[in-house]
Amino acid sequence: MRVRLVSGPVSDAMIHAAGLRKSFGGFEAVRGIDVDVRRGEAFGFLGPNGAGKSSTMRMIAAVSPTSGGTLQILGMDPATDGPAIRARIGVCPQEDTLDNELNVRDNLYIYGRYFGIPRKVVNERVDELLEFAMLTEKATAKVDELSGGMKRRLTIARSLVNRPELLLLDEPTTGLDPQARHVLWDQLYRLKHAGVTLVITTHYMDEAEQLCDRLVVMDKGVIAAEGSPAELIAAHSTREVAELRFVVGSEAGTPEEIATRVGDLATRVEALPDRLLLYTDDGDEVLARVHERGLRPVATLVRRSTLEDVFLRLTGRSLVD
Structure with missing residues (x-):
């Protein structure tokens, strides 16, 4: 009916x-x-x-x-x-x-x-x-x-x-x-x-x-x-995001310190308490270059940009803070 x-x-x-x-x-x-x-x-x-x-x-x-x-x-x-x-x-x-x-x-x-x-x-x-x-x-x-x-x-x-x-x-x-x-x-x-x-x-x-x-x-x-969601993502983010997670207290340093070492590899880098976000149009290429610099994250992920990334760019904080 x-x-x-x-x-x-x-x-x-x-x-x-x-x-x-x-x-x-x-x-x-x-x-x-x-x-x-x-x-x-x-x-x-x-x-x-x-x-x-x-x-x-x-x-x-x-x-x-x-x-x-x-x-x-x-x-x-x-x-x-x-x-x-x-x-x-x-x-x-x-x-x-x-x-x-x-x-x-x-x-x-x-x-x-x-x-x-x-x-x-x-x-x-x-x-x-x-x-x-x-x-x-x-x-x-x-x-x-x-x-x-x-x-x-x-x-x-x-x-x-x-x-x-x-x-x-x-x-x-x-x-x-x-x-x-x-x-x-x-x-x-x-x-x-x-x-x-x-x-x-x-x-x-x-x-x-x-x-x-x-x-x-x-x-x-x-x-x-x-x-629209697509318009916002296109205007305020990149096509892909490479996420890097490191062991807390590792020799690589804090997320902020690591960000300074890889900042030139992406359009934008966000250092969050639990991970590093590298904004780029080619996430796999960025990950390869991160490894070339001797950094060994415990986990990596390449994903498309989302509205979460838009909000982080616009406000400087995560949507769920």
Whole structure:
């Protein structure tokens, strides 16, 4: 059965923010960002905890007032049209907020009734969403009986009960094992193909690369870069990265000392506590030249550049710091 998810009038401008700010007392969590999200795309906010991603999402969800700048959601002002906006969007929060006293089906049904959807229509949508979330066989199970991945799938299904045009997902796969993450990715692909515009916050680089058509890299409340994953990698990194790991305290020296010995072999060298990163267009050639200089790392790896490398270049620290 095909789940029909999108309803409402068609418009290409889903989100428009200019100089958007959010302050909490004397702390400015979002410091004047510009964002535009087009209908039908998957747009990401990539950054570490504390970058301002969740604060931005709460403003977009029309549940937290802006502190400055301009914000339009679905062509409306959240300051005056909050209820109308919330009726047309779906929100999947970072933490599951399911009702543990209800079974799986009733979690969907009661949430649908909050939107004033007629009982018959809600029942039909619940059946569709249970199938979509692969939870039909768990319809009468209590929430406590579900695995972490099942709870996340139920939370996403619940956010779709009003057939939103725009779905906000705040760290949708945090805490899940790799298999459960990939199941959720498949669900999000299906939503995008069904016409739902996705806005995703994440600190997982592979998730952003897999899911997002475009994204912004946020750090300390500002946008450091914007583009597609491929565009960002091309603009801010090299084709390949050679990773070198040495025994701590070895005669080769500290990562910083080793970096000075091989700095001329790569476009850029990053010395991290546990490894050395050499940015180059030919990782194998760099490794061969490292060995020619008498250096013997205990482990080596040549890989393609990722968004993790982009973030390291832009901010000077790892995405998971």
